[in-house]
Amino acid sequence: MKRGTIWSDSPEVDVFLFVLPVLFVPVPYFISVNEGVGVLLFAAVIKFAFDLPHLASSWTRTVFDPSFRKDHPYQIFLALPLILVGTFFLGAKGRLDFLIAGLFYLAIPHGFLQVANLLACYRRQAEEKDSRQAAAETASLLLFPTSFLLQRLSGPLSKEILGIEIPYEWAAPWMAQAVFAMAGISLLTACSFEFRRVRAKGVVNLSKWMFFASVVLGYWLLSKIPSLELATLGYLAWHATQYLALTYRINRKRFFDLKRESPLLGSLFRPNHWGFFGLALLFHGLLVYLAMAALPRFTPELPQARLVWAVAVLYALSFCHFFLDVTLLLSPRYALVRPQERPAAPFAVRAA
Numbered sequence: 001m002k003r004g005t006i007w008s009d010s011p012e013v014d015v016f017l018f019v020l021p022v023l024f025v026p027v028p029y030f031i032s033v034n035e036g037v038g039v040l041l042f043a044a045v046i047k048f049a050f051d052l053p054h055l056a057s058s059w060t061r062t063v064f065d066p067s068f069r070k071d072h073p074y075q076i077f078l079a080l081p082l083i084l085v086g087t088f089f090l091g092a093k094g095r096l097d098f099l100i101a102g103l104f105y106l107a108i109p110h111g112f113l114q115v116a117n118l119l120a121c122y123r124r125q126a127e128e129k130d131s132r133q134a135a136a137e138t139a140s141l142l143l144f145p146t147s148f149l150l151q152r153l154s155g156p157l158s159k160e161i162l163g164i165e166i167p168y169e170w171a172a173p174w175m176a177q178a179v180f181a182m183a184g185i186s187l188l189t190a191c192s193f194e195f196r197r198v199r200a201k202g203v204v205n206l207s208k209w210m211f212f213a214s215v216v217l218g219y220w221l222l223s224k225i226p227s228l229e230l231a232t233l234g235y236l237a238w239h240a241t242q243y244l245a246l247t248y249r250i251n252r253k254r255f256f257d258l259k260r261e262s263p264l265l266g267s268l269f270r271p272n273h274w275g276f277f278g279l280a281l282l283f284h285g286l287l288v289y290l291a292m293a294a295l296p297r298f299t300p301e302l303p304q305a306r307l308v309w310a311v312a313v314l315y316a317l318s319f320c321h322f323f324l325d326v327t328l329l330l331s332p333r334y335a336l337v338r339p340q341e342r343p344a345a346p347f348a349v350r351a352a
Contacts, residue, residue, distance in 0.1 A: 091312025143183030145219030
C-alpha cells in the first residue's frame with residue numbers, strides 16, 4: 001500500500017499541492033511594494049491559469065456529471081438559474097458593491113468548508129476514529145482563521161476591493177480576542193487527544209498537522225496584508241491552486257467511471273492529457289466575451305457596462321460554484337475519501 005495520499009503518488013507531491021500553495025498568499029503584496037504593474041500581471045495569471053480552471057473543475061463533478069445531476073436535480077435546474085438571475089439583476093443595476101461584498105463574505109466559508117473536508121480526509125486516512133478529537137481539531141482549524149479575519153475587519157487595515165468598501169461595522173475588537181481564546185482552548189484539547197493517541201499507537205500523523213499549520217499560517221497572513229484587494233488576490237491564488245489540484249486528482253482517480261458515464265469528461269481526464277485546462281479557459285473566456293459583447297445593449301445607461309457585465313458573469317459563476325460545493329463536500333456519496341480507498345497515513349513517523 002502506498003504511503004501517499006489519495007490525491008498524490010508521493011507525500012512530496014501532496015505537500016507541494018496542498019501545503020506549499022499557502023506561499024501564494026503574500027505574493028501580490030510583495031509584488032505591489034516594488035512594482036504596481038506586476039500585481040496586474042499576477043492577477044491576470046491567477047484569474048486565467050487558476051481561477052477559471054478551478055471553477056470549471058467543480059462543474060466536472062456537478063453540472064457535467066450525470067450522477068450528480070440525477071441525485072440533485074433541484075440544485076441544478078432550480079437553484080442555479082435563480083442565482084444567475086439574481087446576480088445579473090444586480091449587475092444590470094450597477095451594484096458591484098453588493099456583488100463584491102457577497103463574493104468576499106461567501107468565499108471565506110467556502111474556503112473553510114474545503115479545508116475542514118481535507119482535514120477530515122487526513123484523519124480518515126490514518127483511521128483516527130475519536131470524534132472528540134475530530135471536533136476539537138476542526139473547531140480550532142476554523143476558529144483561528146475566524147479570529148484573524150475578525151481582527152482585520154475591526155482594525156485599521158483597508159476594507160476596499162476595486163475602490164468599493166466592504167462593510168465591517170459589525171466586527172468589534174473584543175470579538176476577535178474571544179474567538180482566538182476559544183481557538184486556543186480547542187487546540188489544547190485536540191493536542192491532549194493527539195498525545196494520548198500517539199502514546200497508544202506510537203504514530204504521529206505529520207501530514208495532518210502540516211496541513212493544519214499551513215491553513216492557520218495562510219489566514220494569519222491574510223489578516224496582516226494592508227490592502228484587502230491584495231489579500232483577496234492572494235487568497236484566491238492559494239484556494240484555487242489547492243482546489244484545482246484536489247478536483248483534478250479526484251477526476252483522474254475515477255477516470256474509468258467518467259469514461260463510462262460521460263465520454264467527454266473521460267476524454268479530458270485520461271492520463272497524460274491536459275485538454276481540460278484549455279477547454280476551461282475557452283469555455284469561460286467565451287462566456288465573458290459574449291457577456292461584454294451582448295449584455296451592455298440592454299443597459300445603455302450603465303457606466304462602464306462592458307466591465308460591469310464581465311464582472312457580473314464571473315461572479316455569477318463563482319456564486320454557483322460556492323452553492324454546488326456545499327452539496328458536493330457535505331454529501332457522503334461524493335466524499336473525498338471512501339472507506340475502500342484509505343491508504344496508510346502519509347508522512348507518518350514513529351514516536352520516540
